[in-house]
Amino acid sequence: MTEQMILRIEDLYKSFGDHEVLKGISLSLNKGETKVVVGPSGTGKSTMLNNINMLIPPDQGRIYLEDVDVTTTTDLTKIRQEIGFVFQDFGLFDHLTARDNVMIGLTRVKKMAGKEAAELAMLELRRVGLEKHAGQYPAELSGGQKQRVGIARALAMQPKLILFDEPTSALDPELIGEVLTVMKNLARDGMTMLIVSHEMGFARTVSDQIIFMENGVIVEQGSPEQLFNNPQQERTREFLFKLTDLYGEGGG
């Protein structure tokens, strides 16, 4: 079986002023794969995710979504529809209900008719277990519910790939599980996902690969068993040990 490549990043570089944040990042995702990126704070994980949908354009390197070079495409809005993004601080539109948050991309970007869009929005809300909260505004939802709306909003656009930037790190511990469960179901349903997260239990049980990044380079990537049981770099062992110690194995 030939695997279909969804995302391929080649030799990505990014600096802010004279601070070089990404120093040659390469990775790829096949259809249906889930990869989890871990690494210390300030390492460039968010910068890399933002490069992928060009919210922050890279200085150098190539990013392919299937066979389209994202860095040179003339239709960025089209590419961004195909790449979902889930934010650490949710990024929900504060003036819109949960349903309208999910709908607005369909009506305004995809120009779908209102009724059809509303039905699809409800479908996605059901998928994240929030159909009962469709009429509530973000300020009326818990953190876990907000993040699930964020995921439903990304899903509604029928993306080829979803990027998650620490989707649970702004949540109270008791709310993390509901979000991870939704993500786990997505992985099971074959969604392609690149996830920055320090939830080691989740990474261990759900991801196909763990990518350890530090100081703007990928130190090591491999299957969870390989990285946890037989890391090639001493630094990987140290970091994963510390993370597991810090975050535990829970939430998986």
Next chain:
Amino acid sequence: MSDLLNIFSTAYPRLLEGLGITLVLTVIPMVLGTLFGVGLALGKIYGNRILSGFITVFIEIIRGTPLLVQLFILYFSLPPYGIRLSALTAALIGFTINSGAYQAEYLRGSIQSVSSGQLKAALSIGMSRWQGIFYIILPQALRRVIPSWTNEFIYLLKYTSLAYIIGAQELMGQARFVASRNFEFFKVYLIAAVIYLLLVLVLTAVFNRLERRYRIPGFDYKR
């Protein structure tokens, strides 16, 4: 008191006519000034450097000079160039420009108080920048600016009285006319003041209602 009623009973046709013009001078610049102010604010924040700089200078000139001077310029200094405006037209244009400049500054502050993450999220689902501004940023910014605009419109309402100086027969102009006939200056101006006060109260009530109506449930941006 009966004195005041007496004066009012003979003067009311003129005062009501003046009131009508005062309302025209308030409502039209309010609406046009709002549109103008939204345009200025968007151009200042999202426009290129040249446009943004040009708008900044324009706003500072308008805010930095007396409204009365602006009215004089529109009314007295344009005829030599072949532009002859009636007092009413000059006042309408002057108030619209003046109010627009103030509203632009209020709106700019309120746009900038909407979190930058909102536009980022809009872009991330494939909206263009302008779609993000119109569907996501502006609806939130406009809600937040309502209290400032309420103040602005109260000022505007009262500043329309300046129009009598260039000869517009609004409430103040009519009051002056009536008083110059019956010499009851204090009492006539008192009646005019009460009418302004009632208008301000109505305006405030309308905008408070608007603010409540468009409040986002559960969301407190003042926090």
